Amino acid sequence: MMRAWNPSMLFALCGALVATGMFLKGDRAAAVVVLLFFVLLAVLNSPLVFPRSTGVLEARRRSEADGRPIVFWRPGCRYCLSLRIRLGRDAHQLHWVNIWRDPAGAAAVREANDGNETVPTVVVAGRPHVNPDVTWVREQLARRT
Known part of the structure; x- marks a missing residue:
């Protein structure tokens, strides 16, 4: 913590x-x-600065129910901060998982990134996308909500 x-x-x-x-x-x-x-x-x-984080299991459950993307992040990551700031209010519609607080979340990121904890990793419909463009994330969010 x-x-x-x-x-x-x-x-x-x-x-x-x-x-x-x-x-x-x-x-x-x-x-x-x-x-x-x-x-x-x-x-x-x-x-x-970031919306309240959930665990990876809860984020996956919620994402399956509402179709919204999951964002794996960690404090101090400038790319995560950039994504968060550029998303603005839309950021609160995503499911955020802090990989430093959730070991299962860190493991999920390592699995998706060949053993590396590269963040932000955005998971949409079970498919991970590393450091995606904010416009693409907004499009994915618009499709799901």
Whole structure:
């Protein structure tokens, strides 16, 4: 569970250290800007940005019932973050599985990607697609809902 927060905590800690150094040198305005930038990076890389994750078994069950795609992701992945941001509100219609919280989800991703934990992996109708274009994901979602 804590592993999911590691990138966020690292960004916040680095930002605090850099801003403290700048503040002690007397550059208070720049220190505030730097701290705010690092806090923004921490939030964007936190699990808070993504819809609530489910386990792979629950995601598969729900996907079979409603036909919506499953997205396997992990915190700190810039491609996952990019997909999430570009999907906007549509992201909440997908089933998200955090592979760092769900070992079965990580195993499913490794099985689909020749042993690699490459994310985002989007599963539509049982077929995995690695790092798909956001337009394609929206099309798949529109077909299913």
